[in-house]
Amino acid sequence: MQIRENYSLKGLNTFGLDASARYFCSLHKLGGLRSVMQWAQEHPDLAVMFLGGGSNMLFVDNFPGLVVHVRLQDREMLGQDNDYVYVRAAAGENWHEFVRWTIDQGCAGLENLSLIPGTVGAAPMQNIGAYGVELKDCFYELQAVDWRTGEIREFSLEECRFGYRDSYFKSVEAGRWLIVTVVFRLPRNPQWKTDYAGVREQLDGKELSARIISDAIISIRQSKLPNPAQIGNAGSFFKNPVISPQQWAALKERFPAIPGWQQDGGVKTSAGWLIDQCGWKGKRDGDAGTYDKHALVLVNHGEATGADVWRFAQGVIASVQGRFGVELEPEPRVIQNAA
Ligand SMILES: Cc1cc2nc3c(=O)[nH]c(=O)nc-3n(C[C@H](O)[C@H](O)[C@H](O)COP(=O)(O)OP(=O)(O)OC[C@H]3O[C@@H](n4cnc5c(N)ncnc54)[C@H](O)[C@@H]3O)c2cc1C
Incomplete structure (x- = not known):
């Protein structure tokens, strides 16, 4: 099992972000697992992360531990x-x-x-x-x-x-x-x-x-949807929020067009609609932005960093919170090291 150091993950995340893993290995066969686990046990202070296609990841920072790229085929x-x-x-x-x-x-x-x-x-x-x-x-x-x-x-x-x-x-x-x-x-x-x-x-x-x-x-x-091979993205960046029936009723009164679906214990509304209403569709700050056909999809137009995309996401969250009082939750896993 080959463990590589300071390995670029740029081609392994669909945002196309220039991040790296402190240590990296590919797992092609289950038989290789024992030696990876042994290596990890010998480095108990290092975090371990499993990586598939990297299509639900936002690397704000480099990953300081071991990334195990799961390649098992059958x-x-x-x-x-x-x-x-x-x-x-x-x-x-x-x-x-x-x-x-x-x-x-x-x-x-x-x-x-x-x-x-x-x-x-x-x-x-x-x-x-x-x-x-x-x-x-x-x-x-x-x-x-x-x-x-x-x-x-x-x-x-x-x-x-x-x-x-x-x-x-x-x-x-x-x-x-x-x-x-x-x-x-x-x-x-x-x-x-x-x-x-x-x-x-x-x-x-x-x-x-x-x-x-x-x-x-x-x-x-x-x-x-944008093809990640052409425009970096991770699909829908926010989950559709589920809000209380009371909050839903109040919002429906103020915004009659707001979409909603009954869920166990609440009402699910459309994150894309909320974001669109706040005027974010197709907006861009440098190379971070929202897709012009779909406000829910955050994109990297080329050279955005993970921090750029994350800052942009914070702007979207704040404006939806300010206008509707609804908190958006990111769908991808956000890799961010503690300051
Ligand atoms: C254009 C686009 C469209 C999308 N559309 C949809 C959609 O319609 N519906 C939807 O649900 N999602 C969608 N997604 C999100 C994404 O494709 C899915 O979440 C997908 O399942 C992520 O797979 P991955 O292999 O890329 O996971 P990764 O991004 O590599 O990992 C995601 C998470 O899973 C963990 N993980 C990966 N492999 C393993 C493993 N073998 N064992 C344990 N943990 C593991 C990682 O550690 C991480 O926490 C879209 C993404 C893009 C880019």
């Missing part, structure tokens, strides 16, 4: 019962390629999640979701390694405690578990989810199949 059809087909993928598999591969195998269920960047192993971290579907809808179980002990454990759907852009691994025990494989159960009689704005129109008159829906989602996403 896909397998496990079998089926009366209702489901079971499929397993290793953590380092590219998410979108995996989705298309399941479609090539005649499976359905993941089509609405097409073209989300990143890896299979990171997908459960924030229970990725798009166009009315979340990862948890097709999730069966995952295998993860306890970084403290090396023990391998299986986690069921319930144990993962998936929520809106959230999971046990993101908010309860962040950094402890290295996800190594994920098993999905894909319905043999799928119920297509095509009600989401824009999807039905795109599919109008077509005979539905997982491939047709996936193609439609790809085309919608390509028309709305």
Whole structure:
């Protein structure tokens, strides 16, 4: 296992930020884990971070510890019962390629999640979701390694405690578990989810199949979201805030057009709408800004630093707080060293 020093992460984060890791290694095989863990144990003061596609990261600072780049590859059809087909993928598999591969195998269920960047192993971290579907809808179980002990454990759907852009691994025990494989159960009689704005129109008159829906989602996403290969970004930068019914009622009175969806214990509103109303769509400060077609997406137009993007994000948070009294929470993981 080769541990490199002062390794550039510029090509490994979709914001394209010029950050580095103090130490870095790539994990291609599970067998290599023992030596990485041993190295980490010999350097107990160093933090460890797992990295997939770097599409949900904002590096404000360099990472002062060890970055383990998860490259584990493998896909397998496990079998089926009366209702489901079971499929397993290793953590380092590219998410979108995996989705298309399941479609090539005649499976359905993941089509609405097409073209989300990143890896299979990171997908459960924030229970990725798009166009009315979340990862948890097709999730069966995952295998993860306890970084403290090396023990391998299986986690069921319930144990993962998936929520809106959230999971046990993101908010309860962040950094402890290295996800190594994920098993999905894909319905043999799928119920297509095509009600989401824009999807039905795109599919109008077509005979539905997982491939047709996936193609439609790809085309919608390509028309709305910046391609990180051209403009650095991490997708939606803020979560849609969930506010109390009382606050919602007060806001609805003042801003009748505000969108909202009932959630357990509150109302989810649109972060993009709030940001847009504050006049941020397409705004730019140096090379940090919001995408001109989508106010929720912060972008790096070229040479922005992580600090530039973070400062810009703080401006957005402050103005939404000032106008609506709603606190926006970033969706990506923000790497920032204590001052
Ligand atoms: C253009 C664009 C569009 C996007 N659209 C969506 C969308 O529609 N829906 C959505 O939900 N997200 C979206 N995202 C966000 C992002 O793609 C997802 O969150 C994705 O799952 C991140 O995967 P990654 O491999 O890049 O993770 P990384 O950014 O590398 O890591 C994210 C987090 O997961 C941890 N992690 C990574 N791998 C592992 C592992 N094997 N075990 C344990 N922890 C791990 C990291 O430490 C970090 O905390 C979008 C991003 C972009 C750039």
